[in-house]
Amino acid sequence: MATDLAVxxxxxxxxxxxxxxLDGATRWLVERGRTGQWGSASHSGNPRRIAQVRRWADEGELYLAELAGLPVGAIVVGRAVPHVPPATEPELYVNLLVSDRAHAGHRIGARLLGFAEELARSRGVDLLRVDCYAGDDGALIRYYEGQGFTATEPFxxxxxxxxxxxxxxxxxxxxRGADRTA
Incomplete structure (x- = not known):
């Protein structure tokens, strides 16, 4: 099924x-008592979050992963957010990565990160950065490390x-074509 993933x-x-x-991912986190990352309120009811997603869509930074025409993941790439230390070289920054938990295990997030890598290469950029929630047990940091990322600056x-x-x-x-850990 994941082989039919289109971005x-x-x-x-x-x-x-x-x-x-985002609402589905938040419900999943809340069910596990992990409210530190995004809280417990819906994103679809938050005017600030709605405006942010609209801006990403309008500025061409948003990409969707679909299975059989249904959205199962999204990634937003562009410039780094102001609250992180700036890069010292050109980069592509992952501002959002989210996938439908109903399709967990299908490597949707990994495939979207691979797509971001290809975008970076096409733009002549050799650095892909992301930030994530560092609280609780550090599971999200370990996820990104499993995708070939190295932790740099905490904030x-x-x-x-x-x-x-x-x-x-x-x-x-x-x-190009270097093997990545999944």
Whole structure:
């Protein structure tokens, strides 16, 4: 089934699908008591998050993964966010990676990261960076390390009630076709 995965550019008509993917991922995290990453509220009811997804779609930074024409994942690539240390060389930055938990085990996230790598190569960029939630047991950091990323700088973002712990990771892009850990 995952062999039929297609990645395509997203647009304004895909905003609701991306918000639904985010809501599903948040429900999955909440069910596991992992509210530190995104909290427990829906993204589709958050005007700030809706505007953010619309901006990504309008600016051509959004890509969707589909199985049989249904969205099962999304990735947003572009410039780094202001709260992370800047890169010292050209980069492509992963601002969002989310997949439908109903398709866990199909390597949707890994395939989307591979797509981001190809985008970076096509732009002549040798550095792919991402940041993620660094709290709880560090599972998200380990996920990205399993995808060939190396942890670099930790950071934190002040929120109204706490500081959100984050970790920047990078992946140096080797020769095209180099084997990646899944």
């Amino acid at each position: 395509r550019p997203g647009g304004p008509d895909d905003v609701a699908a991306v918000l639904a993917l 934190s973002v002040p929120l109204a009630d706490r500081r959100w712990p984050g970790q920047v990771l990078e992946r140096r892009l080797g020769p």
